[in-house]
Amino acid sequence: MNALLWRDLRVLFRNPQSWLMGIIFFLLFLSLFAIALNGDSHKMRSMGPAIIWLAAIFSLLLNFGSIFQNDVNNGNFEQLHLSGLSTVSIVISKICASFITSIIPLLIAIPIAGISYQLTSAEMAAIMLSLLIGAPAIISYGVLAGAMLAGQKNAGFLVILMTLPFMVPIVIFALSGIQAYPAEGLWNLQFQALSGISLIALAIAIPAAAAALSAYLD
Amino acid sequence: MINYLANPQRFLRFARFAAPLFMVLFFLFLGYGLWQALVVSPADTKQGNAVRIMYVHVPAAWMAMASYLALFIASLVSFVWRHNLADYGARAFARIGATFTALCLVTGSIWGHTSWGTWWQWDGRMTSVLVLFFIYLAYLFIWQFTDDRKPAARFAAIFAMVGLINIPIIKFSVDWWNSLHQTATISNVGAPGLDKSMGTPLLLMFLAYLSLFAWLSIQQVRTDIHTAKNKRVRTDKAATITVEDL
Numbered sequence: 001m002n003a004l005l006w007r008d009l010r011v012l013f014r015n016p017q018s019w020l021m022g023i024i025f026f027l028l029f030l031s032l033f034a035i036a037l038n039g040d041s042h043k044m045r046s047m048g049p050a051i052i053w054l055a056a057i058f059s060l061l062l063n064f065g066s067i068f069q070n071d072v073n074n075g076n077f078e079q080l081h082l083s084g085l086s087t088v089s090i091v092i093s094k095i096c097a098s099f100i101t102s103i104i105p106l107l108i109a110i111p112i113a114g115i116s117y118q119l120t121s122a123e124m125a126a127i128m129l130s131l132l133i134g135a136p137a138i139i140s141y142g143v144l145a146g147a148m149l150a151g152q153k154n155a156g157f158l159v160i161l162m163t164l165p166f167m168v169p170i171v172i173f174a175l176s177g178i179q180a181y182p183a184e185g186l187w188n189l190q191f192q193a194l195s196g197i198s199l200i201a202l203a204i205a206i207p208a209a210a211a212a213l214s215a216y217l218d
Numbered sequence: 219m220i221n222y223l224a225n226p227q228r229f230l231r232f233a234r235f236a237a238p239l240f241m242v243l244f245f246l247f248l249g250y251g252l253w254q255a256l257v258v259s260p261a262d263t264k265q266g267n268a269v270r271i272m273y274v275h276v277p278a279a280w281m282a283m284a285s286y287l288a289l290f291i292a293s294l295v296s297f298v299w300r301h302n303l304a305d306y307g308a309r310a311f312a313r314i315g316a317t318f319t320a321l322c323l324v325t326g327s328i329w330g331h332t333s334w335g336t337w338w339q340w341d342g343r344m345t346s347v348l349v350l351f352f353i354y355l356a357y358l359f360i361w362q363f364t365d366d367r368k369p370a371a372r373f374a375a376i377f378a379m380v381g382l383i384n385i386p387i388i389k390f391s392v393d394w395w396n397s398l399h400q401t402a403t404i405s406n407v408g409a410p411g412l413d414k415s416m417g418t419p420l421l422l423m424f425l426a427y428l429s430l431f432a433w434l435s436i437q438q439v440r441t442d443i444h445t446a447k448n449k450r451v452r453t454d455k456a457a458t459i460t461v462e463d464l
Contacts, residue, residue, distance in 0.1 A: 144380065148377070151364070151369070158359060158363060161359055162356045162359070162377065165349050165353045165381075166380075166388075168388050168391065168392065169387050169390075169391035169392075172392065172394070193391075200383075200387065204384075205380070208376045211372070211376055212373055212376050215373065216369070218369075
């Protein structure tokens with residue numbers, strides 16, 4: 001299990017297009033949005049948290065189309081299965097690996113974006129914290145979709161189609177939590193609800209993605 | 219009952235009389251219900267005749283949710299017992315459910331325009347029905363992207379079950395968000411405390427929709443069975459080499 005996590009991390013790290021693409025998309029999306037708003041700093045400040053969150057969701061989801069693809073296509077997945085690992089541990093390792101490789105770059109990019117959107121440091125901190133709390137939910141649904149689409153060629157769009165309906169509660173609680181953060185601090189009601197949603201998502205997606213991967217073994 | 223119908227042959231025999239039966243029921247309920255709704259039932263004191271949209275809209279909303287429940291049960295059966303008929307059933311339910319959801323959204327929007335003066339409000343109910351519609355669409359896409367039916371059925375069943383767990387969460391969060399963002403302008407126009415003169419046509423229309431659902435899904439499963447049969451027949455012919463050929 002440990003070795004598997006290291007392997008997944010190494011694969012993701014040596015294959016930087018997966019997470020680098022997300023970050024570049026994130027920054028591009030935000031700058032295009034600023035251009036679309038005509039650089040109006042007042043508007044940008046008020047819409048900033050929402051836009052940064054949406055950009056973060058999309059940039060995270062971009063990675064999942066191909067997350068299991070190589071493993072399934074080149075037979076690694078069967079080998080892992082033969083070595084006695086359960087699909088559940090394969091999924092858990094993937095979730096951890098993509099959490100580490102995709103969240104750290106985003107956490108670095110958010111202050112850059114926040115400065116350009118003229119957000120206060122409290123708002124930036126709130127965005128980063130809400131992303132840390134909510135990311136397990138986004139990633140677990142993304143991994144679930146990735147597991148279903150492992151055999152697919154152009155899975156990127158389908159991942160977004162399959163996961164966005166489940167992003168509704170996450171977006172709602174994250175953004176209202178960001179609003180409540182300056183007054184109520186980190187452990188406000190909305191962030192509690194968000195962490196609850198993350199835990200539920202993990203509990204749903206791990207067995208579901210494992211079951212989806214098992215379909216490739218039939 | 220389910221065990222009995224799980225056999226495709228028996229299902230086809232059942233469908234041969236059940237499909238027309240539900241069709242007749244549908245037209246009976248629809249005719250009587252529409253007559254009740256459009257002629258017999260009174261116009262609303264505030265909304266006038268516009269209230270009659272309710273008889274199309276509310277049963278559609280009920281069916282949108284009932285279809286998802288049916289979809290979930292069929293998916294569970296398909297996931298546990300890997301039964302082909304449950305897959306066909308689930309897909310049929312999803313198609314019909316998505317249509318009912320679209321009907322609910324469209325009629326709701328028209329009704330909203332006449333009674334509240336707006337085509338769309340990001341109100342809790344409307345938003346959650348819209349999300350339900352997207353979940354249906356995503357479910358149907360899963361069937362599209364794989365040519366191989368078996369894994370597609372697996373994935374679709376998993377997705378339907380994940381969706382069922384998520385629907386209450388989405389509903390709750392959207393309601394909460396809605397109460398946070400705007401005062402409740404427009405809920406409960408016609409739901410509780412309905413007069414009997416309006417309740418009867420509503421029930422009749424619901425029964426009509428239910429029969430339509432049963433009719434169309436039986437018909438769809440029947441079609442799927444026949445399509446699968448035809449495919450099987452058309453595979454490679456048996457070898458016909460004889461001694462003379464050699």
